[in-house]
Amino acid sequence: xxxxxxxxxxxxxxxxxxxxxxxxxxxxxxxxxxxxxxxxxxxxxxxxxxxxxxxxxxxxxxxxxxxxxxxxxxxxxxxxxxxxxxxxxxxxxxxxxxxxxxxxxxxxxxxxxxxxxxxxx
Numbered sequence: 864x865x866x867x868x869x870x871x872x873x874x875x876x877x878x879x880x881x882x883x884x885x886x887x888x889x890x891x892x893x894x895x896x897x898x899x900x901x902x903x904x905x906x907x908x909x910x911x912x913x914x915x916x917x918x919x920x921x922x923x924x925x926x927x928x929x930x931x932x933x934x935x936x937x938x939x940x941x942x943x944x945x946x947x948x949x950x951x952x953x954x955x956x957x958x959x960x961x962x963x964x965x966x967x968x969x970x971x972x973x974x975x976x977x978x979x980x981x982x983x984x
Contacts, residue, residue: 867972867974870931871931871975873972910940914933914936914942915942915946918934918936918937918951918973922968922969923962925961930965930968934947934969935976937950
């Protein structure tokens with residue numbers, strides 16, 4: 864078990880809100896979900912690499928929900944803590960100071976999901 868709960872806390876807060884929004888704009892949300900599935904599917908880049916990229920972008924954009932989602936995805940697809948830390952380092956390089964605040968959140972969320980997520984190739 865882990866002491867890190869930021870990712871779970873964020874997801875628990877956002878899921879009911881996303882469900883409510885989906886009731887109002889179901890076609891938009893379905894299209895976004897389809898886009899996300901297509902983008903994250905393995906291709907020239909494997910899904911783990913795409914999750915690491917998305918996590919770094921989430922840190923750069925200071926999006927807690929995105930951080931939680933892609934930290935969970937990185938853990939699910941077998942990323943290591945070292946890979947996550949290096950991806951966060953790229954976000955720090957490209958974003959500067961704000962990434963030093965959101966980067967630790969991303970690492971904490973990853974560690975939370977890493978300890979509880981079965982790995983998929």
